[in-house]
Ligand SMILES: NC(=O)C1=CN([C@@H]2O[C@H](COP(=O)(O)OP(=O)(O)OC[C@H]3O[C@@H](n4cnc5c(N)ncnc54)[C@H](OP(=O)(O)O)[C@@H]3O)[C@@H](O)[C@H]2O)C=CC1
């Protein structure tokens with residue numbers, strides 16, 4: 217697999233780490249205009265760091281675009297004449313519709329739109345995927361690439377904004393919940409390092425319980441809440457203070473913002 221990541225910033229580098237972590241590429245190009253900060257990636261023998269997008273495209277089959285939305289159009293213009301039937305174009309750009317990509321490079325290209333999250337760097341991304349008509353023939357390939365770095369779900373393009381909030385922004389939401397749990401643990405007497413260890417591994421365990429058992433969260437909650445015990449007392453107080461409601465409202469607010477950005 218010859219992969220190029222055009223725009224090796226926060227997300228692009230997280231994807232690069234995930235690919236390296238999973239031995240997912242035979243060769244990998246990483247591009248950005250100022251390459252000083254990512255030069256170290258060349259220590260991996262199969263990685264080329266360059267500011268030359270055209271060189272990366274010519275020498276790769278899978279092109280993952282991870283630039284800011286405002287940078288994407290001019291990059292596609294720069295590269296469109298080099299794109300051939302060997303290329304699978306994978307965009308991670310928030311809010312950038314497939315039809316807009318087709319307007320620039322044509323609908324006769326394999327185009328995948330994806331929404332990974334930064335946990336891709338450790339092989340644990342939840343990545344949502346959709347494609348243009350022709351790209352349907354390459355969805356399985358795209359899923360195979362991202363499945364090596366976590367879990368994938370194919371969705372209609374109309375759900376991509378919602379997936380951005382739940383999965384990409386979601387990493388930040390879960391981090392805050394883990395941090396709050398850590399603060400609670402410190403108040404109960406653990407030092408900061410231990411407190412974070414307890415919080416993140418408990419979070420990991422809870423998620424894995426659901427993933428592996430397929431059960432509903434309330435089923436697992438029922439197993440933990442001893443009648444008249446401490447768990448239900450704590451849980452009910454959290455709900456009196458608006459735990460579920462505040463999460464839902466935050467998610468909806470985030471979605472309203474992303475819709476507003478897209479209109480802009
Ligand atoms: N961060 C996240 O969790 C997620 C982000 N996204 C989306 O991914 C995209 C990237 O986000 P993020 O990584 O946070 O942004 P960054 O700004 O960190 O990364 C963008 C990178 O693109 C490079 N770049 C800019 N212009 C060019 C060019 N002409 N050629 C090659 N490289 C270029 C920049 O480097 P330089 O200036 O040196 O060129 C920079 O490293 C966005 O569209 C975002 O919406 C999607 C899902 C999750």
Ligand SMILES: O=C(O)[C@@H]1CCC=N1
Pocket residue numbers: 310380384385
């Ligand atoms: O916060 C943002 O707008 C982008 C989209 C998803 C993650 N970061």
